[in-house]
Amino acid sequence: LWKYELDRPKLVHKPQDKVRTYTHNEIAKNRTMYIQAKFGNSCYKTQVYDTWWQTFTLPPGLKRSNQSDCQKRLPNVIIIGVKKCASDALRDFLIVHPSIVYSHAPKTYNGIKVTGSGEAHFLDRHYDHGIDFYRNLFPYSKPGDTLLEKTPQYLNFPDDVPKRIYEDVGPHTKIIAIVCDPVTRAISDYVFEKKHRFYKYLVPNMIYTIRSNFSDSVTENSRQGNIDAGNDLINVGIYAYHLVRWTEYFPLSQIHLVDGGVFRNDPLSELRRLETFLGLPVFFRNEHFFRNPDTNMFCVAFPEHRCLSKEKKGQHHPDVDVKTIDRLREFYRPYDRQLVEMFDRIFSWMDTDILLPRGRH
């Protein structure tokens, strides 16, 4: 199953100069040591990090330290998706790593409403404001810092986000997408859009058809009840189709897929892969996470307990009729197979015989 690890060319693991790896025991003994590891060499004064959120992020407006080489920079790692595949949890877990610099994008910048979610949305919604606008959304950082951005809508829209990243952010930008079962993802997206957003305001760059039940929403506009690939509930999950565009600009070795199904049950294994991909010192340990008994989902345990909002994660999914589920599985199968071929990895929601011709299984 983990053919991916055996066959892919090994990525060069080059830990950054001067970054010390702290063991869990060292950190557990002394929370201050963790703060020191994460922020001691940063562009901000460390003593202000006294709440859990400030411990991981650098809110704009914090007092800067006197460190040299601190500048506003563009990110060098971008999580481009996938919406409803645990992209928030992935970000929240990743930013605990001492080598990662992250900040929620401000709600407004220069009088312009940036985002309500902390996601920068520069490359899809705010591109016309220019690259300096984007740069200013990030905290000060130093050369060699791993500066992270996450906007899950980049994966699929608009078409030229990969080109924009390549040309404006840099050709060496590392790209991460967390992918998950596209059928469950579609249901999750349906529940979310119906409840939180769709009827309240129209979101630019998204084409959703939301009807009173899921099955009608994903089939209504097509003849004979076919799956409506034009509906973003479906379209977002056609991962291979979207990622092909990204490979026109970035080699596969620069694009890393996190398996959302594995991440859900064993976040450590996916985070270890990410450490390797990003060339970071090994940091994450099982003790950094715990399973929330209320939601059965993993949360951050270190240095303080932190779970994502129960209201938006772990939503109740409606029962969907078997016929629709079967149709959706049939619809996604060729794209899933293409994903396996591209990334040489069978993902957790797929049948292990996905590459066999139909009829031989």
Ligand SMILES: Nc1ncnc2c1ncn2[C@@H]1O[C@H](COP(=O)(O)OS(=O)(=O)O)[C@@H](OP(=O)(O)O)[C@H]1O
């Ligand atoms: N550890 C952990 N914490 C929180 N959420 C988790 C986690 N693992 C998986 N999931 C599933 O992720 C779904 C939300 O995905 P996203 O965070 O990408 O949603 S969003 O696009 O930012 O709205 C959300 O989907 P729903 O179950 O439909 O709410 C979660 O089930």
